Amino acid sequence: MPELPEVETVRRGLAAQVIGRRIRSVEVGRERTVRRTSRQALIDGLTGATIVAADRRGKYLVCPLDTGEALMVHLRMSGRLLVAAAGTARPLHTHVVLHLAGRPAQELWFVDPRTFGEMVVFDPEQVAEQIPELARLGPDPIADDLTRAVFAGLLRRHRQLKPLLLDQHVIAGVGNIYADESLHRARLRPDRLADTLTTREVGRLHESVLGVLREAVEAGGSTLADTQYVDIEGQGGWFQVHHRVYDRAGQRCLTCGRADIVRVVTGGRSTHFCPRCQR
Ligand SMILES: [Zn+2]
Structure with a gap:
């Protein structure tokens, strides 16, 4: 399972490549990936939104959006986030695709063979109700000052x-x-x-x-x-x-x-x- 160093590496990649990009459209294949809400909730929450930051708490990736909401991604056992040129052949088990507007035309894929991973759009002010385990995390040894x-x-x-x-x-x-x-x-x-x-x-x-x-x-x-x-x-x-x-x-x-x-x-x-x- 990806742990802090792996998730931090993914976060740095997102920070370098997707901050400031608007999400033009969203495809959700496997509904299990969006089980906390629904396929339509993810599509509605992301379509037209711009990713404004890439943060991490423990093993949770949190990308605030210009809508005031945020995208949470947890890779769990085998989840992967991959950026690829639009139109590239997708690997097996690609469950969510975000089409990024602007140049170069790119897609952000969520690929997850074992399907334990998840994506959800949530309201950061309601995190305790919407993602209780995220609200209850202990200090992060890298992101926080763990004296x-x-x-x-x-x-x-x-x-x-x-x-x-x-x-x-x-x-x-x-x-x-x-x-x-x-x-x-x-x-x-x-x-x-x-x-x-x-x-x-x-x-x-x-x-x-x-x-x-x-x-x-x-x-x-x-x-x-x-x-x-x-x-x-x-x-x-x-x-x-x-x-x-x-x-x-x-x-x-x-x-x-x-x-x-x-x-x-x-x-x-x-x-x-x-x-x-x-x-
Ligand atoms: Zn020894």
Whole structure:
């Protein structure tokens, strides 16, 4: 699933290519993509509107429109936003097409093989009613100023670190890859209880989360063999070559060189860590 670095890379692509563009017309194929409202609501909300900004909160893309409303896009498991020249042959599973006015004649596609992703036009003043989970997101480590003091406050809970980092209401944008990589860099076991961390360990985890996410954004995110993630021009990221634990079960730890990476599955999610350097 695209996480903060991948969604931020898509956001930067949208900022560079679609801000200021008017949406001339809209096609919606698969209704599941617009399930929060309806096909007609998306068409009515976008037709004739101009995209004025490209923002992100956690894994949510939010594009304010000149109508006062905003377009929210969530990629979920396999969603992709792609910009292409008008008339280009569309890939399979292209569920929504925005025809952009002006030159060059372009289309913005929402392609989503697994159909968990979604698009919706909403009123930002009604976000708590219209997209409640967006209103309840925790701080975003890149978009917000997530200071060490704020971070320490978030960890003051009797919960294991891995599920805590994945909880979007605690911190927005961290998913499985970057939780595992951050915990490894901080030398903390995924099942450590957050309220047992020393001040020094809290500082290490804070630096690790911010550092891993920033480096991954600069690398354009991670594109894994089994994922569909690409940026809006169809290019993959390369942070996966820097992964030290994620998807490396059974391989030697790159940090200590003296233990093999372990993979455990809890609640349907896999967790990767080094039993030697993470305590
Ligand atoms: Zn190790």
